[in-house]
Amino acid sequence: MIAGISMEPTRWTPPAAPARARDARGTPPLATPRRIELSSAGPEDVVVGDDGFVYAGLADGRIVRVDRESGSVVDVVNTGGRPLGLCAEPGGALLICDAHRGLLRWSGEQLTTLVDTVDGVPLNMASNVVVDDDGTIYFTTSSRRWVLDEWMNDLLEHSGTGRLLRRSPSGEVETLCDGLHFANGVAFTADQSALIVAETGGYRLHRYWLRGTRAGTFEPLVDNLPGFADNISLGSDGLIWVTLASPRNPLLDLLLPRAPFLRKLVWRLPAVLKPKPVRTVWVLGVDPTDGRVVHDLQCDATNYGMVTGVVEVDGTLILGSLDESAIAVTTVSGEQN
Template identity: 55%
Template sequence: MRKPALRPVVWYPPPRPRRARAAVGRVPLPPVRRLPLGATGPEDVRVDAAGRVLTGVADGRVLSLDGDGGPVRTVAVTGGRPLGLCPLPDGRLLVCVAERGLLRVDPESGRTETLLREAAGRPLTVCSNVVAAPDGTLYVSDSSGRFRLEHWMGDLLEHSGTGRLIRYEPGGKAEVVLDGLQFANGVALARDASWVVVAETGAYRLTRLWLTGPRAGTRDVLIDNLPGFPDNLSTGPGGVVWVAMAGPRDPALDLLHRTPPALRRALWALPSGLTPGARATAWVIGVGEDGRVVHDLQRPRAGYRMVTGVCEHRGRLYLGSLLESAVGVVDLPD
């Protein structure tokens, strides 16, 4: 019997995701004022109940200053690279330390304690961000299962999806509630705590997990096809999810993500000068609870670049950056 001829295998690129839905056009980010730190890399920034601006820097310290600058005080020494921060109602502070896990800090004494180092039998490779729900449950992102923080670009290039979101009740067991994430990064809660959202930096989207109601336990996408790399998140007083945009998308990286995994791994072995890099722009967006962009604020060549953290407080936005030596502050436009 004659065998049928084999058809050639034809590779088609995946369909383009839908564009991010915008309710407003892009407007210039107001001029950025600098609050000098005397240290480099305020990756995330938060404001606590007392109005103190908190950030962690590259030398391992967590710093505190008032909203207009003033003296910089060392709150704690973490012994690692502090990333995401979350002030707690009792005055203590949660700190994600990339290689050490999740710490809890007493800002008055400087005492630190380790809360979480592993989940589901796997250490936290890049403990990135944390948010606390009103009932005390913590949601923690672990960016990559393959690359340490210093090789974060390798995860974006390889695009293997080994990030995860972890639910943890202090004193209890850690549970992985989302996995297969493309460099899991910032984490934020809805203002009514009905869902938690995590930034997938390598996929240009915010992925949501429903916590209450008929959709509890299911996941969907709050917004996708973002025009840049989403980093840390925070929830503003009106429920807006603020997104720090570390930089605009790179067409070469988008094209690379459509190629076979072996080619992506080969590119990671190239010298760093041949891989995509950060652009000099300061950029944040605000996403409403319906997934629409309600703020799109960008200023190229602003004197402040690669915004990796953003927090709204009393009509101002405070900005963090992996590259700068100051916290940025802008007046939020009406």
């Protein structure tokens, strides 16, 4: 918890969870992922660099480079914080959302802080990031009230302090959208005319138009998701790939519209009694033009769970997880990888 704050719940009536939220497997089910073991836990996001390697940030601050064919893992940098969302820039640099340190760039030789305050306030829980062809960076922050280790408190409170921000090539930072309920993954559409943004606590995907007659407008793309959307990415197939870290939580949905003091009571309970994620492996492939779900792929969490990062490359899905000590590889087709 950020110093000096307490639970201040806001009422919200969520839409009734769709029946899909109660299913444990997709039709057809996702093929069981193949694990690639790492030396530490928490590869929360995964990206593929220009060099073809997978990059992921770990709970101990390290970012690793992974060869998904051989399984070799190499340390590339330690942020000294907690890296979350990553973006591979042309030429080999990485943009890094660090939950503790803000927005960073690793050039291959040097780690640079790009944004660590916004409007004079330290940047908390930077979540995910993309960069435009002209060097404009778009990134999300999930909460201004709760730190990463207490992310569930933000969903319980539902105070809506997440943001979508833009950093110009000259370094100016502008808030494009405020009041988001745990803003999370962000991705371009294939033509870069719009951004897709995951709002974890609102069970939604939004579209923010960057170009054309609707530039600057923010609209729902997919509403009433059956789970908690986390990181997202643009696939080689032109779809937006979305991780659902957990199905909807019936107790949380029950509490959100009711008297705030009930959630204050839950906040004070021992951790074992609080609402918590249900382990699953679940990703969606969404058409960014109309929000149609093209792929709904889920399997049980026998050997992997709490998927928070996904990238699709020519039908291969590479997965990351906030909890696991591995990344995982599977396929869109359902064939074993």
